[in-house]
Amino acid sequence: MSVSEAVSTASKAWTGSVSDDEQPKAPILIGIATALGAMLWLGPYLGVNAVLLPAKVEIIDPTNKASIIALLSGSAMVFATLANIIIGGLSDLTRSRWGRRTPWLIVGSVGCFVMLLVFNAVQTVPLLVVSWCLYQVFLNALVAPIVAAIADRVAPKHRGLISSIYAFGYVIGQYGGQLVGAQFLGPKIGTGIIVMSVLTLLCGPVTVLLMREQSSLGMEKKSFTWDMFVQHFIFPVKDCRDFYLALFGKMLVNTATTAIMAYQLYILSDYIHLDTAGQKKYVSIISMLLMVTAIVMSIVAGPISDKIKSRKIPVAFAALLVAIGVAMPMVSSAPWTMVAYGAIAGLGMGIFFAVDQALNIEVLPNAENAAKDLGILNLANTGSQLLGPIVAAAIVLVSGGSYYGLFPVCAAVSLIGAVLIMMIKRVK
Template sequence: MSAVGPGAIAPERESAWAGTVEDAGQPRRPLRVGIALALGVVLWLGPYLGVNAVLLPARVAEIAPAAKETVVAVLATSAMIVATLANIVIGALSDLTRSRWGRRAPWIVGGSVASAAMLIVVSSVNTVGLLVVTWCIYQLALNAIVAPLIAVISDRVAPKHRGTISSIYALGYSAGLYGGQILGAQFLGSVTTGFAVLAAVTLLSGPVAAVLMREGSSLGMPQQRFDKQMLLDNFSFPRHGARDYYLALFGKFLIVAATFAISGYQLYILTDYMLLGGDDTSRYVSLISLFLMITALVMSAAAGPISDRLQRRRLPVVIAAILVSIGAMIPFFAAEAWTMLAYGLIAGIGMGAFNAVDQALNVEVLPDPRTAAKDLGILNLANTGGQVLGPVLAAVAISAAGYQAIFPAAAVLSLIGAILILLIRSVR
């Protein structure tokens, strides 16, 4: 069996085939695993957002300029459906994989190669139909990285270190989230070149993570007989002992929706609610993004280790959700641009802390560590669903009472999410 990361000792190596590690078997933080996760996520998420937010719309404008808005909507909807199914199915297949290279490494390496190849294909197609098909195949390949990679926290990190390792993961996530679009924007003058560069970056994701994490063989893990019970356990939503799991799922869903309710309409809030001109709008969008990025990076680094020291997961997540709610309410009281900066600062602190600790909380509410990738893949749907629900609810609020209604709606969503997290019993 391959060696494991720093901080691991013999007891962890001997029991690694079981797919989990306890506190006694890991006295020191497995920092190598954390670095592998951070680099793995930044190398797939950055290119994905650079393409999705910048290069793909530019490519659509080249192929179908008269219907670009409709085509982008079709691509987004199709991608969401494929990603939803892929998260569950590939997560389950990863849980069941038995190989000398482990359960996760074959999927994240294969997913990186396939994703990189599909980005090249996406950049070369010339019809809307082929663009939709190839984009969906890319989503399928990409999720072969996503679900298995996050499951490594459950496999390789003892409970007492999960806050710290989740923080390291969140740093990579934040860097990819904010840096990907900046990188993509550098290639607007040469979209095909941009696709090629981001494909090359994606290609590194799985191999870099796999080499650093040094996953052991899973050949010694028990094989599961193919029958009805195996299919239900591995390819369906959790059915037993999952109360806290679903509280975490819906709590996360609402908190994410709260943030995207505002970010999805940020431009129109500045122009139509706060009545800013073009130059001022551009300046404030940049400043708000900068505030969100800086606070997210700082809190991503700090919140996880604090959570480990306090041995608390629920409380940091609840406080983070309350900060998002407070930040969301500030622009409600004044249609002034500075209130959006205050929102960016306070909500950014909240979301940075949330991203850092939420993954640790998610791992600790899993009903069964044997199906970690599948169940974490389902939890990841809260991110996708929240990104869709937030703007939809914001649109309803605007239609009913104007732009000012977005802010209390977002605040209420985040507070309900905090209450659901607070109701979790199995995690402190």
């Protein structure tokens, strides 16, 4: 979509969806907006969650670091789940001259900025938990509206391509955030968290300026009734079999990778036995491999999915690659196995990110609830970022402090996710 087309469209009353006939050309500007938005919320989030948060916890209480990470993850998962549903529903119902998504994107950016600064300043475990949970609330004010913009503004025939563009930004955020975060390990942890807070502050304004959302004042306003509440603020209950297969399949695949990523610092130190310099080196190498391989596949996979008219097969194949990748450190405790993990899992996640978002949109029970339902589906992303460390902590605890059990369990989890995805009936 050109700038002139975007301005023209912005003057019309927004209806909430676009058909193939109404959109002969792919809305590339929407793809760029969502890609930058994803990069600017996910990169800082993972830079903190996967690298700087574990490092900060290790300084505060090195003896109980694994348990504290699990506590932070578990508490945050509850807040993220509630925020996804509530903010997604409120976003769908928002009527303003700036549209349904724009106000939430601005509020989310500012809130994340403030709460990361607070998280950086606190030095006790209870305050870490409180500030991290509040950060999750504002983070989901960014996540749900950005994802919903694809359902709002992109016709079905273009979703593979636009999902690929979105995935390009998502992948850079997924792995680039950790790469940047690793540069602040050591005495610069606080500086790193401040940098991440500033980047998140840019997320909403950048997305809004490029997206140029239409006014939602012309859309039907809904009175508060029980039926309205169930539709907009409750998990789907009708025609939702494929929706939940997509949700849990996606969550399992993502959990397999995030369990490894969340504990990669400890894997490198306690399983591979690297010193601080070695950890910094290999976190950078692994993150770069994950990012580069995923970027390459994210560019290619979406258009191929459109061409072969299939979503399930590419996504299930991606889950298989992830399973192989996360199993690699079983072979040896030598550093090369983590490098192999980065290369193979990166290929899988690139395909997964590119095609899975298009699959998610096509299993929605009701397009009117796009932000709420896509927000719930996105719990597979944000939820797995929180669930992964809990799973990893449980495995390490049961194994008496050994990290070896992580690898076969995570491989099995990803394979189960692939099976669930292949059980979806509505999508080819």
